[in-house]
Amino acid sequence: MKRTLTVCPYCGTGCMFYLVSDSGRLIGVEPSTTHPVSRGGLCVKGWNAFGFVHHPDRLTTPLIRRDGKLHPASWDEALGLVAERLREIQERHGADSLMFASSAKATNEENYLLMKLARGVFGTNNIDHCARLCHSSTVTGLAETFGSGAMTNSIDCFDNTDLILIIGSNTTEQHPLIGSRILKAARRGTKLIVADNRLIRLARHADLHLRHNNGSDVALLNAMMQVIIAEGLEDREFIAARCENFEAFAASIADWTPERAAPLTGLQPGEIVAAARLFAGAKRAMIVYSMGITQHSHGVDNVRCCAALAMLTGNVGRPGTGVNPLRGQNNVQGGCDMGALPDVFSGYQKVSDPMVREKFTRAWGVDALPSTPGLPLTRAMDAAAEGKLHGMFFMGENPILSDPDQGHARHALKNLDFLVVQDIFLTETAALADVVLPAACYAEKEGTFTNTERRIQRVRKGVEPPGEAKADWEIICALAKQAGCDKMHYPDPSAVMDEIASVTPIYGGISYDRLDPLGLQWPCPDRDHPGTPILHIGRFNRGKGRFSPVIYRSPAELPDEEFPFVLTTGRTYFHWHTGTMTRRTHLLDREERRSFIEINPDDAARLGVRERDDVLIASRRGSVRAQARITGIVIPGVVFMPFHFTEGAANALTNNVLDPESSIPEFKVCAVQVRKAP
Amino acid sequence: MKYLSNEQIPDFFSSLQATHEVRLPIMLPDGTRCLGHPGDGTVALFGGALPAKPTAAFFPHEGPVFVAASEGFTEPSAPEKPLLVVGFTSRDLACLRFIDRFFAEGWRDDIYFRNRQGALVVGVSGYCGPGGASLALADGDCDFELVWDRTRWLVVSHTGAGSAIVEGLAETVSDGTLERLRKEMAVYEDENEKAIRRASELIRADRVPDTFWSEIGDRCIACTGCNLACPTCTCFGVQDWRYAGRVKRSRMWDSCQLDGFMREASGHNPLGTEGLRTRRRIHHKLAADPDRWGEISCFVCGRCDAVCPTGIGIFAVARELIERFGNI
Amino acid sequence: MSSSADGTTASLYVPVDCEIIAVSDLTPHEKLFRLRLKNGAPLGHLPGQFVQVSLLGWEEAPISVASSPTRTDYFEMGIRRTGSLTSAMHELTAGDLIGVRGPFGRPFELPKLRGHDLLLISGGCGLAPLRSLIHYCEDRPEEFGALTILYGAKSPGDVLFKDDFALWETSARFACSRTVDQVPEGDCYSGGVGLITSLIPPLEIDPHRTVAVLVGPPVMYRAVIAELKKKGLSSDRIVVSLERHMRCGVGKCGHCTIEHLYCCQDGPVFWLNEIEHLRGAL
Ligand SMILES: Cc1cc2nc3c(=O)[nH]c(=O)nc-3n(C[C@H](O)[C@H](O)[C@H](O)COP(=O)(O)OP(=O)(O)OC[C@H]3O[C@@H](n4cnc5c(N)ncnc54)[C@H](O)[C@@H]3O)c2cc1C
Ligand code: SF4
Ligand code: SF4
Ligand code: SF4
Numbered sequence A: 001m002k003r004t005l006t007v008c009p010y011c012g013t014g015c016m017f018y019l020v021s022d023s024g025r026l027i028g029v030e031p032s033t034t035h036p037v038s039r040g041g042l043c044v045k046g047w048n049a050f051g052f053v054h055h056p057d058r059l060t061t062p063l064i065r066r067d068g069k070l071h072p073a074s075w076d077e078a079l080g081l082v083a084e085r086l087r088e089i090q091e092r093h094g095a096d097s098l099m100f101a102s103s104a105k106a107t108n109e110e111n112y113l114l115m116k117l118a119r120g121v122f123g124t125n126n127i128d129h130c131a132r133l134c135h136s137s138t139v140t141g142l143a144e145t146f147g148s149g150a151m152t153n154s155i156d157c158f159d160n161t162d163l164i165l166i167i168g169s170n171t172t173e174q175h176p177l178i179g180s181r182i183l184k185a186a187r188r189g190t191k192l193i194v195a196d197n198r199l200i201r202l203a204r205h206a207d208l209h210l211r212h213n214n215g216s217d218v219a220l221l222n223a224m225m226q227v228i229i230a231e232g233l234e235d236r237e238f239i240a241a242r243c244e245n246f247e248a249f250a251a252s253i254a255d256w257t258p259e260r261a262a263p264l265t266g267l268q269p270g271e272i273v274a275a276a277r278l279f280a281g282a283k284r285a286m287i288v289y290s291m292g293i294t295q296h297s298h299g300v301d302n303v304r305c306c307a308a309l310a311m312l313t314g315n316v317g318r319p320g321t322g323v324n325p326l327r328g329q330n331n332v333q334g335g336c337d338m339g340a341l342p343d344v345f346s347g348y349q350k351v352s353d354p355m356v357r358e359k360f361t362r363a364w365g366v367d368a369l370p371s372t373p374g375l376p377l378t379r380a381m382d383a384a385a386e387g388k389l390h391g392m393f394f395m396g397e398n399p400i401l402s403d404p405d406q407g408h409a410r411h412a413l414k415n416l417d418f419l420v421v422q423d424i425f426l427t428e429t430a431a432l433a434d435v436v437l438p439a440a441c442y443a444e445k446e447g448t449f450t451n452t453e454r455r456i457q458r459v460r461k462g463v464e465p466p467g468e469a470k471a472d473w474e475i476i477c478a479l480a481k482q483a484g485c486d487k488m489h490y491p492d493p494s495a496v497m498d499e500i501a502s503v504t505p506i507y508g509g510i511s512y513d514r515l516d517p518l519g520l521q522w523p524c525p526d527r528d529h530p531g532t533p534i535l536h537i538g539r540f541n542r543g544k545g546r547f548s549p550v551i552y553r554s555p556a557e558l559p560d561e562e563f564p565f566v567l568t569t570g571r572t573y574f575h576w577h578t579g580t581m582t583r584r585t586h587l588l589d590r591e592e593r594r595s596f597i598e599i600n601p602d603d604a605a606r607l608g609v610r611e612r613d614d615v616l617i618a619s620r621r622g623s624v625r626a627q628a629r630i631t632g633i634v635i636p637g638v639v640f641m642p643f644h645f646t647e648g649a650a651n652a653l654t655n656n657v658l659d660p661e662s663s664i665p666e667f668k669v670c671a672v673q674v675r676k677a678p
Numbered sequence B: 001m002k003y004l005s006n007e008q009i010p011d012f013f014s015s016l017q018a019t020h021e022v023r024l025p026i027m028l029p030d031g032t033r034c035l036g037h038p039g040d041g042t043v044a045l046f047g048g049a050l051p052a053k054p055t056a057a058f059f060p061h062e063g064p065v066f067v068a069a070s071e072g073f074t075e076p077s078a079p080e081k082p083l084l085v086v087g088f089t090s091r092d093l094a095c096l097r098f099i100d101r102f103f104a105e106g107w108r109d110d111i112y113f114r115n116r117q118g119a120l121v122v123g124v125s126g127y128c129g130p131g132g133a134s135l136a137l138a139d140g141d142c143d144f145e146l147v148w149d150r151t152r153w154l155v156v157s158h159t160g161a162g163s164a165i166v167e168g169l170a171e172t173v174s175d176g177t178l179e180r181l182r183k184e185m186a187v188y189e190d191e192n193e194k195a196i197r198r199a200s201e202l203i204r205a206d207r208v209p210d211t212f213w214s215e216i217g218d219r220c221i222a223c224t225g226c227n228l229a230c231p232t233c234t235c236f237g238v239q240d241w242r243y244a245g246r247v248k249r250s251r252m253w254d255s256c257q258l259d260g261f262m263r264e265a266s267g268h269n270p271l272g273t274e275g276l277r278t279r280r281r282i283h284h285k286l287a288a289d290p291d292r293w294g295e296i297s298c299f300v301c302g303r304c305d306a307v308c309p310t311g312i313g314i315f316a317v318a319r320e321l322i323e324r325f326g327n328i
Numbered sequence C: 001m002s003s004s005a006d007g008t009t010a011s012l013y014v015p016v017d018c019e020i021i022a023v024s025d026l027t028p029h030e031k032l033f034r035l036r037l038k039n040g041a042p043l044g045h046l047p048g049q050f051v052q053v054s055l056l057g058w059e060e061a062p063i064s065v066a067s068s069p070t071r072t073d074y075f076e077m078g079i080r081r082t083g084s085l086t087s088a089m090h091e092l093t094a095g096d097l098i099g100v101r102g103p104f105g106r107p108f109e110l111p112k113l114r115g116h117d118l119l120l121i122s123g124g125c126g127l128a129p130l131r132s133l134i135h136y137c138e139d140r141p142e143e144f145g146a147l148t149i150l151y152g153a154k155s156p157g158d159v160l161f162k163d164d165f166a167l168w169e170t171s172a173r174f175a176c177s178r179t180v181d182q183v184p185e186g187d188c189y190s191g192g193v194g195l196i197t198s199l200i201p202p203l204e205i206d207p208h209r210t211v212a213v214l215v216g217p218p219v220m221y222r223a224v225i226a227e228l229k230k231k232g233l234s235s236d237r238i239v240v241s242l243e244r245h246m247r248c249g250v251g252k253c254g255h256c257t258i259e260h261l262y263c264c265q266d267g268p269v270f271w272l273n274e275i276e277h278l279r280g281a282l
């Protein structure tokens, strides 16, 4: 019997638990009782997080495509081939014809190393990861307004606040141990405003539930702020002392009356007024949001509005306040922090800044580093489809299921000269690869994850990886060596973290010996710094908080006669993204075994669809089959579908239209038709 | 009577490893206590009930049913040495007694008894609860019991096997300490236990409307923690994994708080709403099991309340239920 | 505890090998499997009992024995394709091996049925378990009074055991009626149409001599029971067989409970008066 303290591999809440193993096999988990987030509890995914680790489908050896089929190969062969082909493409078409996709599932160290490999070894800034698909709008929007694109406050703040506005986050399902905090807070009298047209669990406990139309968040938030200013409820002292550009902003929303917003949002003006008064009346108010805000073609604008609402009411920089984007993946915060992004090195240091490049050039011992920002993942797929990109390296990503417009993604990847996928299972994407590299999963390696409240926590090895699978960091270093770089040697991930700390100011004080037992929250600039639970106290990271006026834009594709429903996509409680792990976990798989679609009883009756009937859902891009779930959770005219299922893939339908600033796709709104399957 | 000083505890249990597979409470790096081998960490007998159920030593979260290959079936083997598990409070021991009965009655669950048969069970009681609080004496249900009288562990054996193990220990005079402790522990009336009994009466008298269960169900995030933490929750699921040339069948803890728990292939689901599932969680312990087994199967160990992220463990529900329906 | 082929006692959870002798189609979704234990022993079941069918890699599913213990050379199961195990089962053919554990569960209580008029009512897939009792009655007609078979299916295409039914219809021992809920257009079906409940009012029943045995989907029970009660049948003269999610068949996994009862142990066959007051039983 052995117990290994580690971090949950699923959501960004970052619960910690012990993996229990016996003779090298995992046999269960036990929650940490002292952990500040999980406090002795876990959600169903955490409790079952050991369940897929020894699955027979795990990849155990490198695979190379020969004659159209994947064949087992040795590590030397596989990595040799990868290095050779990537170099070849680099030479023939230029470094920027390569793209590296890092992973929010991988550790900080691994994200850092892949970013170093892309920039330092292959000389391209074409590196990104799935944060592009979830919170790139946050990174852009909050960096512009506050100076830091992360959750401003800590999870503990939910225990000490007067009001929580939840907009576009189904928290009890997607961040269950944060959702449960909110539920408990509501029981103690904290006011809840839920702005979400699905009747999510938190809505059942809300003081005010606003079921506004999908994609009308800017209208709703602008109108709330208009009411606050018109009624003189804003925090003038805070605005004067700590913010800039208020006058222009106030002018920009002056005509956003609730009456104007009402038809766009589908709400009564009175509801908007009530929400505005309730929010402005709270001493401490927190805004919580997630994909419902970010995954729009105007995602950055949504974020700007959230930031403005918080500043307008003085709800930044104090306990129990703030703008709190809940990061989806276990380490999507870390992936961003580590610079697995096309425009920044670790710690959000811009590649375009010569001083920064100079620093990294010296630290890494390379001659030069590329200075123009690379391609975001979503644009890279377009480039691949157009034949402008020739080689891609995916570490732990499954874009065939996770990217919008599946047909497009498949075409893009097939169009490449060379595709490498490093993963723990043979995913839909790996099945298309020229080389597949078998990786260790979270339970089989050392490292750190950074959770949504910026807490850097230790991931520890509980059992050996299956067969010849290796940790991602080992694979990257071995590949660097094959590619002729002799500077990426590390005895273990803690040495990588030491390097990260030396070049990344916000991680400056991080080292493994300080992370026991419960982690540190960045910014943590030096070894004596205790970490930072709350950002922007006394001063915004960028100096003054900036009010950024936004112009309302409707979603790119609205329902019409032919495609009369709004499709909104998301996750279910039991599955994780493309289901590679959860669909191989017995209990989780049993809970949701098929693709389904939530449809309102009125709509179902009109279409003659009964509970559990199969329906066909079609958009301009594709058509899939799913089971009907008839429920008042969705309003008439809107259907909801999870994207976990390869058979019945929601992303065969979604619209690959991108936010112009953050390149996030509009996963949350597209137009579809629904009919009973024959 | 035998006794052990606190300093002697690690060595005493280490010495038993020659003949037994010893598991006892140890302290993990973050302050979580768990069952481990002597030597895995500092012994942590103090602090009351362990956060994870000690019955997991016999019925683990996931365990093999068999491995099937062309040669036939390989069943899980019994531990090489019999288990010796330390750290059961009197409440845990009551839970163990209950599940022993459950697994033995009717079809005897041989997988459980492979671990359980011949195992030695050691209780802890006395002033070793959280912050020195008192833990009631078990006075049975185990092979021997360690009773902390604030200066030493009195070693009270309850079975022949227990006596044999502690035989070599030093004798102390029977000075009435044990009797005194027993009396002192008895004066503490357990509010939670009273609430559980009262809630059971109310549920069995049909005084609790369905709306109550749906309201509580609204607050349940279906994390399954309450079931997984409970020593008398024994439900399991079964899973087959196909490896090249063999199939491994295993079973793992399951939870009635999940929609799929009773859902049939036809879609029919006797526990198809959150309200019904919440009712089942409480009703099963406080009404169904008394009907079947003659006793309430919640032995007030407190784990489900500790583990529930939304504050609706059985004590919390019992109290709310009594407050609302206790005086009608 | 079950015994393995070589006679040593194996785990309760280890299945025994069982050979498929024949497979035939009942409907497009249902197949009939004829089986024999590999060690040649009879299954040893009673009508109404079930076995845990075990397919390595697909776990287990409870399936009723659809044949009577009076026919000892083999036993039969009618299996509807609903999910992973049952689909895998449908791929199998004569000569293939499967595993079974059991028989489990409480059978129809023959001693209490003997000497009575029996009203054998089934809907849909429910005819499979009831068939074990009907076959028993066929083989031991002297044990019972008047025997009436009522069967309802969704549509003509869903009717099970057509050949059996033809025999029962011509047998002097049985009075048979069957009906389908609806007939799709263009189907040349000649039997009765309507819900199974419509078959009950015309019957002549002596409520003091009669026991009704019901096996069918959950929706059927309430309606049929109401009709039977109108005929004066009391709850202690109505037998039902209930379906529940089952993982173990032996009272341990907890999936099949109905309040304090375990459907796999205390059932699946119940007298109505044992369960009608229990929440969620019907
Ligand atoms: C006492 C009894 C007798 C039965 N007799 C027959 C019979 O004679 N013929 C027949 O075709 N079917 C019968 N069934 C139903 C049959 O057990 C299910 O159709 C079968 O379990 C579906 O398994 P699957 O793997 O194919 O379906 P999937 O949809 O892949 O799995 C369904 C899930 O439900 C679980 N499950 C467990 N028990 C049941 C259950 N009772 N009903 C539905 N799902 C269940 C399965 O294990 C699985 O987890 C009987 C059920 C019971 C309880
Ligand atoms: S809340 Fe998130 S981090 Fe915590 S156990 Fe659940 S999935 Fe894991
Ligand atoms: S207190 Fe909770 S965990 Fe403990 S026995 Fe009772 S129900 Fe189970
Ligand atoms: S522990 Fe609480 S939230 Fe989790 S399943 Fe049980 S009652 Fe629900």
Ligand code: FES
Binding pocket: C245, C246, C247, C248, C249, C250, C251, C252, C253, C254, C255, C256, C257, C262, C263, C264, C265
């Ligand atoms: S089927 Fe497992 S307890 Fe009844």
